[in-house]
Amino acid sequence: MKTLSAPESMVSTSKNPRSIGSTATADEFLVLKDVKKSFPTPNGEYVVLDGVNLTIKQGEFICLIGHSGCGKSTLLNMVSGFSQPTAGTVKLKGQSITRPGPDRMVVFQGYALLPWLTVYENVYLAVNAVYPDKSKGEKDDIVKEHLKMVGLLEAMEKTPPQISGGMRQRVAIARALSIRPEVLVLDEPFGALDAITKEELQEELLKIWNNSRNTVLMITHDIDEALFLADKLVMMTNGPAAQIGEVLEIPFKRPRDRSRIMEMPEYYKIRNYALDFLYNRFAHDDTAE
Template sequence: MSTLLQPTLAGLPSPSTEAFLRFENVSKVYPTPTGPYTVLDGIDMAVNQGEFMCVIGHSGCGKSTLLNMVSGFSTPSSGQVVLHGNAITKPGPDRMVVFQGYALLPWFSAYDNVYLAIDSVKPDLPAVEKKEITREHLAMVGLTEAADKKINQLSGGMKQRVAIARALAIRPEVLILDEPFGALDAITKEELQEELLTIWNTQKCTVLMITHDIDEALFLADRLVMMTNGPAAKIGEIMEINFPRPRNREEIMEDPIYYDMRNQALDFLYSRFAHDDTE
């Protein structure tokens, strides 16, 4: 088997290495009428600065809960999530989220949605600079001509472009993507994947992305985190994806290693950790 395919068990770096982002023995337990329900149990993982990491697993494995603890929307029941050596306890502009459902203000234009985000986080920035940053990021996602259109006048792909532009305009250190392309058609999805990689190669923020699409993960990510089933989900394996960057989709898909890696991920999800729909 190629060295590219050797699964790496999740773990923290050595004490001499300070990771950019760390999950330190993180668990999440919710109270229920029938007793405590453990969603995540004992998550240990380090994320490097500038890394593009995808998380995959069946529904109910705690993917969104895991990333909500990075955004600060949720806090661990035990353990901690640490960024730059400081425990994350609340949301902040250094961590921006793009949702599958866009979460845009429909009565505003594309331009106004991006400008409002910049104005909220950096109110003291001169208006001319806010306008410049807004235009720059709309151009980055190909929406210069649609800047003045209201959100309800835009297609699903265009709405997601606005959401990505809004998140990146804040210049976050961590970009969190919760299945951002899951509701889009195949052609639009591939276009946005390409645009996302182009932007990431330029800005080099750290990206954590939830996906159900193995091919998407293999094209985008440096590493693929594969979760075991819930309850009490853990990190099962972390796959290193060492295709050189910038990536070309056609070249990658012609590489036999691509299909070896794809089969390994499929085996993890549908053989070793097949989802039991009767549960």
């Protein structure tokens, strides 16, 4: 099948960033440069990522998409500080990321909540760990502020087994945001939810982001989700030795209305281009696994 050509306005190009300091710029907030990640195996080195270059501006919402096994989660683990690159650098505000920290918070698909604690206590635990010197009243205010943000104040005395999957993910998001991270890392946070709950949480996340403007790096397998949420769609080639194939600019103005953008011809132009990238140009080879 013929490969589609992306309009020039869709594909990101490098520009000279505006300097805001001696070690970083607003346009070079989070930078992956020549990143390689490999693991030893009995048959030799297995290269997951090789030559990954990505520059993210402060406050951008980035969605990362690609087939299973292309190293998306590996990339997020390096940004989160859970692992380090074999070669190359991952820097936040000009400083190399070498370990996890409260400036980067992760929300996983699996919630990662403590089931014996209440909703309130799950969030309080994070706030208390990051802000030990704040008074109990200040911590209480922070917890309740963020539970209110995700609509869970009335459920704060319930435990995770007593609430729905969508509500658990709201708790995970509230917990991550409560420590006020500079980068929010989302690893398919809505992947296990039903379609209606998924769309509701997408709307809530976008509303929160519109107010906070955290830098967001999110893995998704859903192109429509990416087109609704993101400023840019980062498309990865297949592994092993995966790279970033293309970065597409999402041109829709904010705030976004889902039904309105889905009526735009440009929406389907970008959607079809991304589908062509994934299923024609870089179709997943199941025989290679």
